[in-house]
Amino acid sequence: MNIKAEWIAVDWGTSRLRVWAMQGHKVLAQAQSDKGMGHVNKGAFEAAFLELVEDWLGAAPIDVIACGMVGARQGWAEAPYATVPATPLPEMPVRVPGTDARMRVYIVPGLRQLKPADVMRGEETQIAGFLAQNPNWDGVICLPGTHTKWAQISANEVVSYQTFMTGEMYALLSSQSVLRHSIGQGWDEAAFQDSLAETLSRPESLAARLFGLRAKDLLEGQAGDTARARLSGLLIGAELAASRPYWLGQRVAVIGADTIAKVYASALQPQGAPVTILDCNEMTIAGLIAARKHVRAMA
Structure with a gap:
């Protein structure tokens, strides 16, 4: 063609x-x-x-x-x-x-x-795409990924934001630490929610809880799928504890790839945060369309 x-x-x-x-x-x-x-x-x-x-x-x-x-x-x-x-x-x-x-x-x-x-x-373009489709929207945009961003939005501006290396930490721990011997490929939603609650309420316990994943494998034969979900839950729980001033009492738009966006939504919804999920590719294209309008207006 x-x-x-x-x-x-x-x-x-x-x-x-x-x-x-x-x-x-x-x-x-x-x-x-x-x-x-x-x-x-x-x-x-x-x-x-x-x-x-x-x-x-x-x-x-x-x-x-x-x-x-x-x-x-x-x-x-x-x-x-x-x-x-x-x-x-x-x-x-x-x-x-x-x-x-x-x-x-x-x-x-x-x-x-x-x-x-x-x-x-890159994330600013996804935010621009979202705001082009939702003008005058106030709330918080979460952009999960290797380096997850939490951005406060008001009056069509990014007021402040914070970055968490949660995705990179997950990749390193699951592939290069002792935990690599215990992590599977599947998913256990109940285990994710349990571990999320642990570090959301007690983020200072994160390092100890992480080694507990290896110990449970050695002593109890914990399934790899359960360990994977627990690792994700522990890390995202600690992130939510630190980012609470952003999402608590706010409406939240999660812009990301389908799988990780759904994981973050499932973490936020039990906390009472109203969540909307949007595809990152669609928001990137919408943001680039808005940027081209700037170029054409200045030409």
């Missing part, structure tokens, strides 16, 4: 590059590769990008709107952070100089918080 994009939406993270051929608000095609920012040398970004989109380009230059770690200092071009409180798309995206004549490449800036120190790249 011969596809010529009107413009191209790009989510370029540390580990993955994802692109969508766009016609207005409509996705015509999509592609991805493992050439995330962390796997591409400084001078090789354009080549990695063209590998995926060459067939979508025509003779006339088209807009390419990108978000994520591609705008980091080590990325294709640095897109400096905007400081919160700020709208999630506070400035004109940064134009990448010297690109192939068939494209005009723009990168969405990330957001930074000075006190306490925090940064985000």
Whole structure:
């Protein structure tokens, strides 16, 4: 199928590059590769990008709107952070100089918080997509992933946010610690909820509870599926205890991949937090559409 994009939406993270051929608000095609920012040398970004989109380009230059770690200092071009409180798309995206004549490449800036120190790249675009579809929405947006973000939203601005390394801790503990011998692949929802309650009420017990997963395997033959769910519950429980000022008494939108978004929703709902789940890809595309509107308005 011969596809010529009107413009191209790009989510370029540390580990993955994802692109969508766009016609207005409509996705015509999509592609991805493992050439995330962390796997591409400084001078090789354009080549990695063209590998995926060459067939979508025509003779006339088209807009390419990108978000994520591609705008980091080590990325294709640095897109400096905007400081919160700020709208999630506070400035004109940064134009990448010297690109192939068939494209005009723009990168969405990330957001930074000075006190306490925090940064985000990519999540601001998902927030922008959500607010484009839900203007004047006040509440908290949770963006679960390797580094989960909790963002307070008011008057269409990101007022403050906090990042938790819960996902990375889970990956390290389940694959590189002594717990790797005890963790399975399935899921036990009751075990998840029990462990969640343990560290939500007593987060200081986390380190001891973690080793208990190994001990239960050795002494009681605890199932790997149960251990996996308990590990997740312990870590997310500690995160919810620390992020309580964000979600307590607030409505919460969870933007993430289907599986992890449902896990966070199942953790929040018993605490009385009204939760809405949204797909991260859909919100990313919606945010990139909003960013392109900025570009066209300034052209």
